[in-house]
Amino acid sequence: MxxxxxxxxxxxxxxxxxxxxxxxxxxxxxxxxxxxxxxxxxxxxxxxxxxxxxxxxxxxxxxxxxxxxxxxxxxxxxxxxxxxxxxxxxxxxxxxxxxxxxxxxxxxxxxxxxxxxxxxxxxxxxxxxxxxxxxxxxxxxxxxxxxxxxxxxxxxxxxxxxxxxxxxxxxxxxxxxxxxxxxxxxxxxxxxxxxxxxxxxxxxxxxxxxxxxxxxxxxxxxxxxxxxxxxxxxxxxxxxxxxxxxxxxxxxxxxxxxxxTEKQASVHNYDALLHAVLAFRDLPAEQRRFWRGMFDHFVFEGADESLGHLAPEHRGHLGPITPEKAAAIKAILAQSLSRS
Structure with a gap:
């Protein structure tokens, strides 16, 4: 160079x-x-x-x-x-x-x-x-x-x-x-x-x-x-x-x-990114800031940091991802996208 x-x-x-x-x-x-x-x-x-x-x-x-x-x-x-x-x-x-x-x-x-x-x-x-x-x-x-x-x-x-x-x-x-x-x-x-x-x-x-x-x-x-x-x-x-x-x-x-890789995602990473683009990118700046905080807290910091005050059985969709829970979340997303 x-x-x-x-x-x-x-x-x-x-x-x-x-x-x-x-x-x-x-x-x-x-x-x-x-x-x-x-x-x-x-x-x-x-x-x-x-x-x-x-x-x-x-x-x-x-x-x-x-x-x-x-x-x-x-x-x-x-x-x-x-x-x-x-x-x-x-x-x-x-x-x-x-x-x-x-x-x-x-x-x-x-x-x-x-x-x-x-x-x-x-x-x-x-x-x-x-x-x-x-x-x-x-x-x-x-x-x-x-x-x-x-x-x-x-x-x-x-x-x-x-x-x-x-x-x-x-x-x-x-x-x-x-x-x-x-x-x-x-x-x-x-x-x-x-x-x-x-x-x-x-x-x-x-x-x-x-x-x-x-x-x-x-x-x-x-x-x-x-x-x-x-x-x-x-x-x-x-x-x-x-x-x-x-x-x-x-x-x-x-x-x-x-x-x-040690763990495969339940959905393709790019699919999740595109879904987020549809949901958040064109929102007003103050709303994007709120959702950035939500993602940081509930997704990127991990469940122990964000949900440690709740017992695992009370964490709902944000709790540990089992095959059954992954299937349920995918069904919710499919239904939501079909209505868009």
């Missing part, structure tokens, strides 16, 4: 982390951490260090022919996966292909500096490469958490977030993550919820060439940002809802990631 931007803070690093340290120290701190050498022993990392061709041959041992989405970018976009000008569409297309065809295309374009983005994103390993996880032990997580694989050339993925915890392991190539805390939301100038490249809203500000006249608060986001440069065998822990911009830095890159 060039002036006027100062150097970004570095993500902290750890080595030799085991499951207990990860569970009791790293995850609760809610900060990104580089885990150097975490997956050095994976066979796929060793094959990747040999060559891109060798890494592809290793992956093909597990492939059983399933079609996957192959993303091909507009060459004029310089492998930045984003919107077209004036948000007329996306600057890439997805087409069905085999992983073999995708990797063959990648290998054929490795010497082409003008190659378009070539990307196979978030492929569930259990479906696409069965047997792969049996040879790549993940010591930090429960074995029920199944990984995804990402294969591509030197693409740039625009700043976004995941509503999950994320452990991203670099297998081949190099990657740079630029991370922003969740509270930087107002400074990231977020795009629409209902028109996104991959389901998650994006920051509309290009990381490397931001227009600070148009997006002046982005300067504050950069002051809070952290950067992580990862080599093969390294992993990065990204806490829930931390924004991250991802750059693959080599002509051939593979990443394996794990997403998980």
């Amino acid at each position: 060039t002036p006027p931007f100062p150097p970004l803070a570095k993500v902290s690093e750890r080595r030799g982390v085991d499951a207990r340290v990860f569970r009791e120290e790293i995850a609760p701190a809610n900060q990104p951490v580089i885990l150097r050498g975490l997956v050095d022993s994976w066979p796929v990392v060793q094959h990747g260090r040999s060559s891109a061709q060798t890494a592809c041959e290793y992956l093909m041992r597990f492939y059983q022919g399933r079609l996957v989405p192959l993303l091909i970018g507009d060459p004029a976009a310089r492998r930045h996966l984003f919107y077209q000008e004036m948000m007329a569409g996306l600057n890439f297309e997805r087409r069905p292909a085999t992983i073999f065809d995708g990797m063959r295309l990648l290998l054929s374009q490795m010497g082409n500096a003008d190659a378009p983005a070539i990307y196979m994103e978030s492929l569930p390993v259990a479906d696409c490469l069965p047997g792969f996880t049996g040879e790549q032990a993940m010591p930090l997580l429960d074995g029920t958490i199944s990984p995804n694989v990402w294969i591509g050339n030197a693409v740039k993925v625009q700043t976004h977030y995941d509503l999950m915890r994320n452990l991203a392991c670099v297998v081949a190539g190099k990657r740079r993550f630029t991370l922003f805390p969740p509270e930087q939301l107002p400074n990231l100038y977020v795009g629409p919820l209902d028109f996104t490249p991959a389901g998650t809203p994006l920051s509309m500000v290009p990381l490397h060439d931001p227009d600070l006249a148009r997006y002046p608060r982005f300067q504050q986001a950069l002051e809070a940002a952290q950067v992580a440069d990862l080599e093969p065998g390294d992993a990065l822990y990204i806490p829930y809802a931390w924004w991250h911009h991802v750059e693959s830095l080599e002509p051939f890159n593979i990443l394996v990631n794990y997403w998980w």
Whole structure:
């Protein structure tokens, strides 16, 4: 990053982390951490260090022919996966292909500096490469958490977030993550919820060439940002809802990631957000202030703080959510929405 931007803070690093340290120290701190050498022993990392061709041959041992989405970018976009000008569409297309065809295309374009983005994103390993996880032990997580694989050339993925915890392991190539805390939301100038490249809203500000006249608060986001440069065998822990911009830095890159969360919401988070937009956003300011306090008190502070003076059986709809209570609340909401 060039002036006027100062150097970004570095993500902290750890080595030799085991499951207990990860569970009791790293995850609760809610900060990104580089885990150097975490997956050095994976066979796929060793094959990747040999060559891109060798890494592809290793992956093909597990492939059983399933079609996957192959993303091909507009060459004029310089492998930045984003919107077209004036948000007329996306600057890439997805087409069905085999992983073999995708990797063959990648290998054929490795010497082409003008190659378009070539990307196979978030492929569930259990479906696409069965047997792969049996040879790549993940010591930090429960074995029920199944990984995804990402294969591509030197693409740039625009700043976004995941509503999950994320452990991203670099297998081949190099990657740079630029991370922003969740509270930087107002400074990231977020795009629409209902028109996104991959389901998650994006920051509309290009990381490397931001227009600070148009997006002046982005300067504050950069002051809070952290950067992580990862080599093969390294992993990065990204806490829930931390924004991250991802750059693959080599002509051939593979990443394996794990997403998980401790508790799933009873309704989709975005559905609740849209319902709140309908209910509250256009109210007068003094009424919005009242409802902000209601949400803070009854939703975000938790039941023990807001309802501790009532016995659990007397907390009504605001009490502990059982499957039966969730069904009853959904029925009330469905009836209410049907009358709107």
